Amino acid sequence: MPYPVAKHPYMLAATDGEPARRFYDIIVIGSGIGGLTAAVGAARRWKVALISKSVLRDTTTFLAQGGIAAALSEQDSPQLHLEDTMRAGAGLCKEEAVRILVNEGPDRVRELMEICPKFDRSGGDLVLASEGAHSVPRIAHAGGDATGSEVASALAQAMRSGSRVQVLEQEFVVDLLTSGGRCVGAVSLNLRTGEFTLDYASATVLATGGSGQVYSLTTNPAVATGDGMAMAWRAGAAIGDMEFVQFHPTGLYADESPIFLITEALRGEGAYLLNHAGERFMVGVHPQAELGPRDVVVKEMVKQMSAAGREFLYLDATHLDCQKIRQRFPTVYETLRDRGFDICRDRIPVAPVCHYMIGGVTTDLWGRTTLPGLYASGEVSNTGVHGANRLASNSLLEGLVFSDRIVRDLDRYAGASGGSARRLTIELPAPATGKNEPAQLADIRRRLQKLMTADVGIVRDERGLNRALGRIGSLLEELEPPGASPEEYELYNLITVAGHITRAALLRTESRGAHLREDYPQRDDARWKHHINFRLKGDRREGEVFGGYG
Ligand SMILES: Cc1cc2nc3c(=O)[nH]c(=O)nc-3n(C[C@H](O)[C@H](O)[C@H](O)COP(=O)(O)OP(=O)(O)OC[C@H]3O[C@@H](n4cnc5c(N)ncnc54)[C@H](O)[C@@H]3O)c2cc1C
Incomplete structure (x- = not known):
């Protein structure tokens, strides 16, 4: 069954004249906990660029309040943390990934504490908080309820104090560049000058965060428009577990x-x-x-x-x-x-x-996506640690642990493939002829958010999901192909993500974790104890659905 997604493999149209080119070993897209951790680690060995569509601190990470979960006390253990995570995940956690999260988590948090001294202590001992579905107090926090801003500031400071990361703020990454079945970098629009640049790299780390802006009522900041999930999909990477919001x-x-x-x-x-x-x-x-x-x-x-x-x-x-x-x-x-x-x-x-978006760009245990050369970390990724329902305060931990693993893998991968990106040329689609007016873009975005809240929100049923799918398709039809504005790119990305959430929610005819179907109220392990992944296959724009983790 076809379902609405943005129409073009690359959103960027060819511009007059040749875009500028920049060359790096590693490109990191996003300045939240996933991106900063990857950039700081990768810069120890590689020439790194960190690109953000806004200023460095404008991230979901900065807003995080509660803290970071890890087995740091004597009454706790990685095994207990694993059991809590798996129980909350309602039968869909990928156990190997959870084991890595809980086993490597404590060391990653201790390393973070070395650069972020503001973690709350009492008489020298770490103060650990209780949160939902954790069987013991396990949440380390900083500045009371200002964990995100303290951690993000400390990581940004660590990145700036090393000289090897080129920080590119207010550069909107429009698309990933692919050649010969590999990701070879990204195209970005400089929001101050209006110029496009082709950034080539041996490896690209996607750390663009979540997609809460798909809904009208969300805790997510304006930057959370699902760009990474949509661009990875256009580039041919698998995205999965999209029904779990x-x-x-x-x-x-x-x-x-x-x-x-x-x-x-x-x-x-x-x-x-x-x-x-x-x-x-x-x-x-x-x-x-x-x-x-x-x-x-x-x-x-x-x-x-x-x-x-x-x-x-x-x-x-x-x-x-x-x-x-x-x-x-x-x-x-x-x-x-x-x-x-x-x-x-x-x-x-x-x-x-x-x-929080539980689904995203599907990865293996080293943060590798199904597209060679492309890694994903943080909320954009679908590592499998959250299953059908994320355990509170496991997401900052996920960004820390899997970005560290990506850095370790880069030392193998980037070393093996370095240099070849320099010789590649990329063909971009022809420039758009029509125009999307700003007021129309804002109106369509509002309508999309409202319909997702009404029909693809907390409680879902077949009628509402089918209605939503039809309306998402109609919204897409109202749009001209994207020109060169971030508002257009974000709207196309939101529509792409909304289409996949709705399609996956329609397919999963059971209730499990964060996915509640009024018409299928029971959990159905016999039919649904598996994952729904989507990916483009060749030129088939309608994509394909496949189960499992590949
Ligand atoms: C209010 C709130 C409180 C939370 N509290 C907690 C908590 O206590 N503990 C916990 O574990 N989790 C918490 N979470 C969840 C957690 O904060 C996020 O899941 C996590 O911070 C995501 O980090 P990230 O690095 O993946 O993405 P983000 O921190 O969202 O960063 C994404 C980055 O990508 C950039 N970007 C996006 N698209 C593009 C593009 N096209 N081009 C260039 N750059 C782009 C953005 O500008 C940004 O720099 C909370 C979430 C919210 C909203």
Whole structure:
């Protein structure tokens, strides 16, 4: 069955005159935890460029609050972390990948602590927090609830203090370059000068983050438009597990974008979820009550909201020690105060919101995608560690661990293939003739986000998914081929990702982890204990679906 994806293998059209060329050993695309970790490591040996479509700190990583999960205490062990991760993943975690995550995680976090001294300690000992579905306190955090900004700043500092990384900010990577079945670099648009450049490299590391902007209500920043997943798909790499989109239970119920997230660690400190009758509705639903896995909590929240005919529930921390809350969660306390709430006195209205893309560009245990020369790390990747539902605070860890493995693999791969990229020429499609007006682009983006929230959101069914697929196709038809603006590129990418999420959600006729089908409410291991991957095959633009991890 055909399904809507962007129409062209390369979005970039040939421009007048020859684009400039730059040559590196390694290109890293993205400046979050995945990209910074890869760039810092690779620069020890290679000539590296790190490209970001915005400024360095404009990332999801910068917003992370709760912290990083790793077995760092005596009461914990990698085996326990593995069991928790696998249980949350609802039967779809790739065990080998999880084993790597939990075994290598503690050392990677300790190394991070050497360059980021702001991890919270008490009397010299690391303070570890509790979060949903973790059986012991395991979350290391920095600056209270400012882990992401502390970690990202420390990694950026480490990168800048070494001289070998060329940092290219405000350069929008439009497409990956391929030749002879390999990725040989990327094409980028300089957002300040409007010029395109062809960047050639022996290996390219995709670390472009998630795709939360596909939905109208999301905690993700504006940069999270799924560019990496869409460009990898166009280049012929497999993308998989796209139906698994994680919704976070406690987004602030407010008319804003992105939605402010209230970290799960607050529930770890004892905050309750209450319904409109003031009852703790999670007690009796899951043994860990409010700290059950995210999919379980979100599912119950949807039930409670629908029974009450309301769009929100409450988070209640009023019974906790106010001084402690202010100290431990300064970002949450101050942000809520700026919006008129006192978390020590007020119940806070919250609702589940799109938070994390579990699927992405499918990789092996070394971060290699199915396209030689292309690696993926962080939220853009689909390493298999999250299964059908990510365990809280495992994503920063995933970026750290797998970027480190990519760096180790680069030392083998890039060394073996270096230099050949210099001789390649790339043929780009003819320039677009039509034009997409900015107001029309903004309108289509809004309509896409709304329809994804309504029909491909937390609870799905065949009718809604088919309707969404049809409408995504119609939105695509309204567009001219992309010209040369980032708004056009992002919209094409969003449509590509939305099409794949919807198609995969339609195919998976069961409920599992973050994927809830009203018409197929049961988990069906006999038919569905496998993964859905998509990839382009030759010139067949409609792509193909295949199971497993290859
Ligand atoms: C509010 C919030 C709180 C969170 N808290 C936690 C937490 O406590 N613990 C945890 O483990 N996880 C948390 N997460 C999830 C976690 O933060 C992310 O999954 C992780 O930071 C993603 O890192 P990344 O390196 O993959 O991508 P990002 O940090 O999103 O970085 C992506 C980079 O790619 C660049 N980019 C994208 N497209 C292009 C393009 N076309 N060309 C050039 N550059 C491009 C962007 O500009 C950016 O630099 C949280 C997420 C949110 C939204």
